[in-house]
Amino acid sequence: xxxxxxxxxxxxxxxxxxxxxxxxxxxxxxxxxxxxxxxxxxxxxxxxxxxxxxxxxxxxxxxxxxxxxxxxxxxxxxxxxxxxxxxxxxxxxxxxxxxxxxxxxxxxxxxxxxxxxxxxxxxxxxxxxxxxxxxxxxxxxxxxxxxxxxxxxxxxxxxxxxxxxxxxxxxxxxxxxxxxxxxxxxxxxxxxxxxxxxxxxxxxxxxxxxxxxxxxxxxxxxxxxxxxxxxxxxxxxxxxxxxxxxxxxxxxxxxxxxxxxxxxxxxxxxxxxxxxxxxxxx
Amino acid sequence: xxxxxxxxxxxxxxxxxxxxxxxxxxxxxxxxxxxxxxxxxxxxxxxxxxxxxxxxxxxxxxxxxxxxxxxxxxxxxxxxxxxxxxxxxxxxxxxxxxxxxxxxxxxxxxxxxxxxxxxxxxxxxxxxxxxxxxxxxxxxxxxxxxxxxxxxxxxxxxxxxxxxxxxxxxxxxxxxxxxxxxxxxxxxxxxxxxxxxxxxxxxxxxxxxxxxxxxxxxxxxxxxxxxxxxxxxxxxxxxxxxxxxxxxxxxxxxxxxxxxxxxxxxxxxxxxxxxxxxxxxxxxxxxxxxxxxxxxxxxxxxxxxxxxxxxxxxxxxxxxxxxxxxxxxxxxxxxxxxxxxxxxxxxxxxxxxxxxxx
Numbered sequence: 001x002x003x004x005x006x007x008x009x010x011x012x013x014x015x016x017x018x019x020x021x022x023x024x025x026x027x028x029x030x031x032x033x034x035x036x037x038x039x040x041x042x043x044x045x046x047x048x049x050x051x052x053x054x055x056x057x058x059x060x061x062x063x064x065x066x067x068x069x070x071x072x073x074x075x076x077x078x079x080x081x082x083x084x085x086x087x088x089x090x091x092x093x094x095x096x097x098x099x100x101x102x103x104x105x106x107x108x109x110x111x112x113x114x115x116x117x118x119x120x121x122x123x124x125x126x127x128x129x130x131x132x133x134x135x136x137x138x139x140x141x142x143x144x145x146x147x148x149x150x151x152x153x154x155x156x157x158x159x160x161x162x163x164x165x166x167x168x169x170x171x172x173x174x175x176x177x178x179x180x181x182x183x184x185x186x187x188x189x190x191x192x193x194x195x196x197x198x199x200x201x202x203x204x205x206x207x208x209x210x211x212x213x214x215x216x217x218x219x220x221x222x223x224x225x226x227x228x229x230x231x232x233x234x235x236x237x238x239x240x241x242x243x244x245x246x247x248x249x250x251x252x253x254x255x256x257x258x259x260x261x262x263x264x265x266x267x268x269x270x271x272x273x274x275x276x277x278x279x280x281x282x
Numbered sequence: 283x284x285x286x287x288x289x290x291x292x293x294x295x296x297x298x299x300x301x302x303x304x305x306x307x308x309x310x311x312x313x314x315x316x317x318x319x320x321x322x323x324x325x326x327x328x329x330x331x332x333x334x335x336x337x338x339x340x341x342x343x344x345x346x347x348x349x350x351x352x353x354x355x356x357x358x359x360x361x362x363x364x365x366x367x368x369x370x371x372x373x374x375x376x377x378x379x380x381x382x383x384x385x386x387x388x389x390x391x392x393x394x395x396x397x398x399x400x401x402x403x404x405x406x407x408x409x410x411x412x413x414x415x416x417x418x419x420x421x422x423x424x425x426x427x428x429x430x431x432x433x434x435x436x437x438x439x440x441x442x443x444x445x446x447x448x449x450x451x452x453x454x455x456x457x458x459x460x461x462x463x464x465x466x467x468x469x470x471x472x473x474x475x476x477x478x479x480x481x482x483x484x485x486x487x488x489x490x491x492x493x494x495x496x497x498x499x500x501x502x503x504x505x506x507x508x509x510x511x512x513x514x515x516x517x518x519x520x521x522x523x524x525x526x527x528x529x530x531x532x533x534x535x536x537x538x539x540x541x542x543x544x545x546x547x548x549x550x551x552x553x554x555x556x557x558x559x560x561x562x563x564x565x566x567x568x569x570x571x572x573x574x575x576x577x578x579x580x581x582x583x584x585x586x587x588x589x590x591x592x593x594x595x596x597x598x599x600x601x602x603x604x605x606x607x608x609x610x611x612x613x614x615x616x617x618x619x620x621x622x623x624x625x626x627x628x629x630x631x632x633x634x635x636x637x638x639x640x
Contacts, residue, residue, distance in 0.1 A: 010573065014573050041613045045571065047561040048565065053541070109622065155520075194519035201553070206479070
């Protein structure tokens with residue numbers, strides 16, 4: 001059994017509960033054990049870093065230190081949390097004075113940020129640690145009749161100086177996972193593009209235009225569904241889909257799945273069990 | 283018999299490819315975007331196949347095509363050394379300088395083997411073929427006053443010198459590397475969605491001017507930057523930074539403008555500022571984001587009801603609404619977390635006092 005500390009993203013505890021729920025169904029099947037970090041706090045969602053860079057360093061040093069205390073790597077299932085926590089880690093590792101200042105405060109909780117735990121995405125654990133061959137061997141319901149559009153989202157790819165797992169111009173990990181589950185990936189120009197989530201409340205029209213472009217390409221390519229490793233991308237592409245497509249004068253719809261749900265389906269769990277019925281488009 | 287002949291042909295072809303590769307020379311097709319708005323009703327692509335040597339750049343290939351194959355092909359270029367920023371274009375779908383793009387490297391990125399696609403930069407009007415109109419970008423540079431308006435009175439000019447500390451210089455050193463190639467402009471997600479958006483190159487330049495102690499119009503520039511289509515409309519996609527031919531951390535500059543806006547104009551100044559500040563409040567209070575009230579805190583009740591009510595109804599039916607504030611469970615160990623968070627607030631206060639004294 002491979003053990004990891006599991007970071008609980010705010011959105012997965014509120015709007016996209018189905019992510020953690022579906023992981024709970026299949027983690028043991030793939031020889032994984034995710035220990036949930038109930039003490040973890042919000043990473044700052046790509047905002048705290050400029051509101052207060054020092055608080056940003058503190059909260060994320062603490063998030064990582066909680067995993068380090070258990071001697072485990074920190075696994076994240078939201079792209080923005082991944083990018084945010086990795087950005088903080090890079091800053092802390094490169095700035096000894098900041099690391100010291102943060103550690104002097106963390107002492108109060110008996111914690112220390114050392115920089116020994118890696119911060120990784122669930123998708124990377126599946127492809128790199130579990131391995132495609134093991135996943136293939138565990139599949140009971142191959143997704144063989146499905147044409148699937150892989151939507152990576154931004155913060156699992158960019159900035160590449162912080163992420164570094166996939167080539168941001170030609171990412172492949174999600175495509176590989178789809179194929180290991182027996183599905184067919186379709187050529188998808190928008191695979192490494194933006195969903196518009198981070199400006200939904202500030203520049204809604206622009207955000208919806210950004211989302212509509214990706215949805216339109218997947219619809220025109222006759223994909224059966226879009227799959228994304230990010231619950232924020234999912235929220236836009238699923239929750240705001242009707243609004244985005246209406247704005248772009250497109251009369252159609254397309255389901256959007258989380259990677260955790262796609263894995264669950266191929267391992268034999270039902271759409272109802274995995275929470276797919278809770279999507280706005282299904 | 284047929285299959286034997288095919289096999290021989292196949293080997294002949296393979297030998298030719300291997301020979302070419304060893305010689306460092308091979309036939310490459312450039313599929314180039316063509317459009318002359320004065321003549322053509324719509325854009326089209328022309329294929330040019332030339333024999334290219336290892337080490338040749340995309341720009342040299344285009345020069346060869348213009349000189350020897352098709353003199354009507356139009357593109358901008360000057361220094362051929364990655365300094366002037368004139369030859370920005372999209373090569374195999376990515377905005378970059380053609381003069382620093384190696385044909386051999388691009389061959390690995392082709393969607394169709396052996397065919398390099400060359401297109402003009404996006405989000406800018408096309409003048410002809412690969413030449414785009416830079417005027418909208420220049421106009422935005424003007425709108426956001428992206429020049430130094432000196433703090434030194436005119437009478438003292440030339441008599442006194444400006445002393446810039448090393449620490450200050452490092453704050454904008456990297457930003458001054460920008461050669462205005464507009465690759466970031468072409469890659470920007472929001473500009474693609476709305477041409478009014480300020481754009482990353484303009485934000486970078488505004489940052490560079492705003493951190494310069496010799497400049498006197500910081501507040502005028504900042505007031506413009508926080509308006510609609512300004513700094514808060516950036517969606518953090520990092521495409522600008524990723525495509526920057528000079529590896530400038532453009533997002534850091536954008537974040538710095540936002541940090542400056544929060545400090546100088548206050549957290550309640552704009553919806554963008556209110557949205558950002560909400561993260562800080564929630565983390566201190568609960569360690570978790572209170573998503574249910576985020577739209578109201580960002581844009582007020584009226585906006586939220588008008589824009590989000592139909593979607594909220596759907597979410598209620600599907601049981602995916604975020605919990606109301608009292609039901610958001612604080613992170614485990616929140617008391618000690620809060621104490622540490624507030625201790626850091628004291629550090630930040632001290633830092634501000636020190637920097638203001640300076």
